[in-house]
Amino acid sequence: MTLAQKGRWTTLVGLVLLAAVYVRALAFTPIERTQGPAQKIYYIHVPAAIWTETAMILVGVASIFFLFLKDARLDSFAEASAEVGTAFATIVLTTGPIWGKPIWGTWWTWDARLTSTLFLFFLYIGYLLLRGAVADPGARARYAAVLGICGMVLVPFIHFSVYLFRTLHPMPIILKPSAPALPGSMLATWSVSFAVFTVLYVGFVMQRYALARARQEVPHA
């Protein structure tokens, strides 16, 4: 079985498990009293946000090692992780405003967390456009690595922006120094959802990495 086929099966398992997460979140997880059903958007928004940021960190780490080792596999992994991160960032930037409208009364506000996340999305797009615009493989990999490292540097700023600035965005409920501030059943649903998003990230990256490697071997594949 090829890597692409393994990735395909992993993705399929992830999508089936995602359906189970939907059933658990929508039918078997309590409704939060003040926010109502819209609070359940949290179970898909936050796992997608964590993987949006983690994918960019992995792009940056792979890029640093690429600049030292010149191993094309690291460049392929960075390319794969960036594209998957873009897909997750799209989920974050669509589900966030859908939650914001009933809870904040507005689809969007230019606060630090939202604006920096939008900037990360544009960085992802820029990274992919850059890769498409540079014909020389060596130069493409070097330029992309530099941009990937810049993206990685942005991630801690995004995470800590809610502490550094006055923002409308809620403080972290899970990823904070103290224990998660969620009731047990909600935390279980969130944990399962996060695990499923992890499976999806792995499945997507396996396929996209296989595609990137194939294109390196046959440039017009």
Added chain:
Amino acid sequence: MPETFPHNAGYMVAAYTVAAVILVAYAVSLYRRTRNL
């Protein structure tokens, strides 16, 4: 006294639908690009 919640289930359904569409569309996109590998 029964508990009352804000009536905003439509937003929840919209968000879950959007997320599913994005994930399935990306999975299909990857399948189409990698099926000949």
